[in-house]
Amino acid sequence: MNKVIDIEKFTNKIKDGMTIMIGGFLGNGTPETLIDAIVEKGVKNLTIIANDTAFVDKGIGKLIVNKQVKKVITSHIGTNKETGRQLNAGELDVVLVPQGTLAEQVRAGGAGLGGILTPTGLGTIVEENKQKIVVDGKEYLLETPIRADVALIAASKVDKSGNAYHTKSTRNFNPLMATAADLVVVEAEKVVEIGEIDPDVVMTLGIFVDFVVRGENNG
Amino acid sequence: MNKVIDIEKFTNKIKDGMTIMIGGFLGNGTPETLIDAIVEKGVKNLTIIANDTAFVDKGIGKLIVNKQVKKVITSHIGTNKETGRQLNAGELDVVLVPQGTLAEQVRAGGAGLGGILTPTGLGTIVEENKQKIVVDGKEYLLETPIRADVALIAASKVDKSGNAYHTKSTRNFNPLMATAADLVVVEAEKVVEIGEIDPDVVMTLGIFVDFVVRGENNG
Amino acid sequence: MDKNLVKDTIAKRVALEMNDGDLVNLGIGLPTLVANFIPKDISITLQSENGFVGLGPAPAEGEEDKDLVNAGSQPVTILPGGAFFDSLTSFGIIRGGHLDATVLGALQVDEKGNLANWMIPGKMVPGMGGAMDLVTGAKRVIVAMVHTAKGTPKILKECNLPLTAAGKVDLIITEMGVMKVTTKGLLLTELNPEFTVDDIKKATDAELIISYDLKEMRTK
């Protein structure tokens, strides 16, 4: 099935108030074309789920600077001063989550788990308002699943059915997030024919992907 | 680091009463050479953790037939009549676990989780003696981590540092089990130099692997 | 009815439940036959729980690849666009609600949508394999089976064998007809014209609600 669409068709799907997961790690392996399209459309009140808020001029940072985000669920905002400014000014809600917990929560959302138990965050403010569960005499925090309306994924290469390959350090949250959203869009500069990617090394499965967009300026 | 060893050095590590995880799915992607070495040594009272008990003349089945196993934690024994016979005769303890739960439990053991919550098994005998936990009004079973003394992994190709590639349907539980045991041994017919496997497509990470054994009759 | 005709009748009717683009897991045995009857104008993707999507037909003789088998250990092929993965990803797909449907056989199924298909205490204990995960995780659960076990009803008021999952079955398709699991019980929506309503009632232990709109069982 050919899932390749124009950027306009993608933009039409993005609405005010949506929850959007975005792949990437400090802008590395981030779907810049899709983000730029959302910046151009100017939808507001987005909730963004991502590892970090990147930089003011890169990746997710551009959505923050353009004041399109009301809430961000992330592990790190330190590289984007505007995120910190909006947080301090009360303009932006920031939920900080340990990076490993964020990865597990997204996976739980995609893999049908009701949650996972982790010692990360015990004895810190991360444990506030969370269930503690004892297994074999050891205490754990119960961390619950996260899902989104839309997941935006960057790939090094994608076939027309959405099977994607992420080279080197660009993989990060991309394959995970593709499992945990109602609408999944993959961006890549290289869009290849179905069957061109060795089935042994597909990293994001096409079965999770709804649309493929040809990217232009992958970060 | 060169982790290649002779089969004798491997055999010396295997003792009576050990808990051993073995990769493979009905004998596909199973470390036959390592299993044969254990059969030959004849250690007893093993606890085996595996997807299934394969066939009487293949994979894990050979350990069962040779009466070296006192307990097996698995999702399926239907293809090996001897497992059923020993179970009915009270000679073998069989703990049946849903396949997805087994995969999650092994992963939890390898990834430091205290457990995971799943709806699989609710309302069935699988829920006996397990904690039930409610998240967002929905009930789940708490399934706890599984680890082993030893994990035996089959690969299509492995480099001398233990980075392994599993082709086609031979991957199954192998990469998972490599994360969840104190001693991890990988068997492959093809043992290649470090660096010969593209770092993008390593499936079982060498950092989890202690020893590499040249296999002869990979299933 | 001839045994093979029975199986084909069931498989053909199940095939009509598939939608274009569906991701589906077919259980071992009768459900596997469904793949042969998918309407020409739709395309579905099959998942094999041992670790891939894009499951294709058996290879030609001599073309078998020992590294490519299905969950029943039979040599198979993979279609273009397919992909391999480990058991964790495989069951993430199954449990995460990514399967549009799973088709399985049953030892027993009841009017509450309970399914028993993995053991007979003291007799046959093969284990649940991936069945509990499939039935719990798939968006739609379709039971495809011969209506009775040599005359003994398998569709019951209440299963008495150990359950595979509670209340998860959506649809039951046999050679006699099509039954929907509803909050009020089993609704017979289609009847094979080879049988009468009385025939199917006699072969069924559960109460059957006969649809006001009862139709002839379709096979295409």
Add this chain to the structure above:
Amino acid sequence: MDKNLVKDTIAKRVALEMNDGDLVNLGIGLPTLVANFIPKDISITLQSENGFVGLGPAPAEGEEDKDLVNAGSQPVTILPGGAFFDSLTSFGIIRGGHLDATVLGALQVDEKGNLANWMIPGKMVPGMGGAMDLVTGAKRVIVAMVHTAKGTPKILKECNLPLTAAGKVDLIITEMGVMKVTTKGLLLTELNPEFTVDDIKKATDAELIISYDLKEMRTK
């Protein structure tokens, strides 16, 4: 002491804690320097939490690959035997106890092994990134930092900034000395001969237990 000498002294001493074959995660900043001082006769593997093992040095100018950066977004290289993976696997490694050691900086560390290194309320809230996972999951947690913040003690009886993890620190290495976290408190095992026991006590807010076997701080 000169600022660079301070950093090198700390990094050199941390490097001596490494064992042949160790898998280690080095935090951003000072801990990164440790890689420069690993003894010639041992080899360690570095993990980069954005998704690989086998982290190598920065590439030559002009050789940068935009697809290969470390967790601080700097161009790096991968060594033979390294491998890339996704964030789930990366944190499976970190949380699953597969790291032999993690080396991090601190805003504060206390005599119970508590660590605070991720925020100053109302002032600096960068987020914890992977720090909580690293400190909770690694087999050994080594804090490597300048002993004081411009004279203000960072080694306290009890941290008053929000914690990164409770009771997880094993060893504190500063330019003044080496302190082990024990159930009885902080045990000073090595002292830099540039300083006296009195100097280090004055620069430390926690009680320091002086080892009967106090040694000169090693750097090789």
